[in-house]
Amino acid sequence: AQKITQTQPGMFVQEKEAVTLDCTYDTSDQSYGLFWYKQPSSGEMIFLIYQGSYDEQNATEGRYSLNFQKARKSANLVISASQLGDSAMYFCAMREGDTGGFKTIFGAGTRLFVKA
Amino acid sequence: DTEVTQTPKHLVMGMTNKKSLKCEQHMGHRAMYWYKQKAKKPPELMFVYSYEKLSINESVPSRFSPECPNSSLLNLHLHALQPEDSALYLCASSQGPETTGEAFFGQGTRLTVV
Numbered sequence A: 001a002q003k004i005t006q007t008q009p010g011m012f013v014q015e016k017e018a019v020t021l022d023c024t025y026d027t028s029d030q031s032y033g034l035f036w037y038k039q040p041s042s043g044e045m046i047f048l049i050y051q052g053s054y055d056e057q058n059a060t061e062g063r064y065s066l067n068f069q070k071a072r073k074s075a076n077l078v079i080s081a082s083q084l085g086d087s088a089m090y091f092c093a094m095r096e097g098d099t100g101g102f103k104t105i106f107g108a109g110t111r112l113f114v115k116a
Numbered sequence B: 001d002t003e004v005t006q007t008p009k010h011l012v013m014g015m016t017n018k019k020s021l022k023c024e025q026h027m028g029h030r031a032m033y034w035y036k037q038k039a040k041k042p043p044e045l046m047f048v049y050s051y052e053k054l055s056i057n058e059s060v061p062s063r064f065s066p067e068c069p070n071s072s073l074l075n076l077h078l079h080a081l082q083p084e085d086s087a088l089y090l091c092a093s094s095q096g097p098e099t100t101g102e103a104f105f106g107q108g109t110r111l112t113v114v
Helices: none
Strands: A010-014 A019-021 A032-039 A046-052 A064-069 A074-079 A088-096 A104-106 A110-115 B004-007 B010-013 B018-025 B031-037 B044-050 B053-057 B064-070 B073-079 B087-094 B103-105 B109-113
Touching: A010 A019, A019 A110, A032 A064, A032 A074, A046 A064, A046 A074, A046 B103, A074 A088, B004 B087, B010 B018, B018 B031, B018 B087, B031 B073, B031 B103, B044 B064, B044 B073, B053 B064, B073 B087
Parallel strands: A010 A110, B010 B109
Antiparallel strands: A019 A074, A032 A046, A032 A088, A064 A074, A088 A104, A088 A110, B004 B018, B018 B073, B031 B044, B031 B087, B044 B053, B064 B073, B087 B103, B087 B109
């Protein structure tokens, strides 16, 4: 079974609007971390935001926020006030702390296109 | 400083060549990783080094040989590669293998095998 599921291969958003990128995960571990990474066409993988499984508050980093719904096993990324430079591939990822060997595993990714 | 530096950025090599990819971090991280990424796919884990010891090898062919000379450096030695090994190779590091915290990635090496 897939551990990380991103159901949106591509998303379009108008500049200055907010967009939500979906991510669901599957784990039986109690301790795990969830992440979002941005990968522009240059190839580098840029860390955006982290949510620990025991964190009760949703993580926020500037224009990025992570909508963490533990019972539903979802960790959606919200980007507010989209900018043209936000156009990139976005990966949701997870590290399992109990049985997963602390390996970071990635979803298939969502390509975001920001329109002017 | 959250920087992971990879060299070279681009590499073209023949199937009989031997080359090495290098990765360096100065964040005091004790876990370092090699990932392989094909176009339009997510990164796939190859190797994990934990406290300078190889802790995970994801059934990678022996033509890829990792090395961790010290806690800041990670190398990937390449020998007798195949054209299907052409990909983006990403190095990453994280604070410790026993944590669920984030990993930081380098810019990657785009490898083309001819």
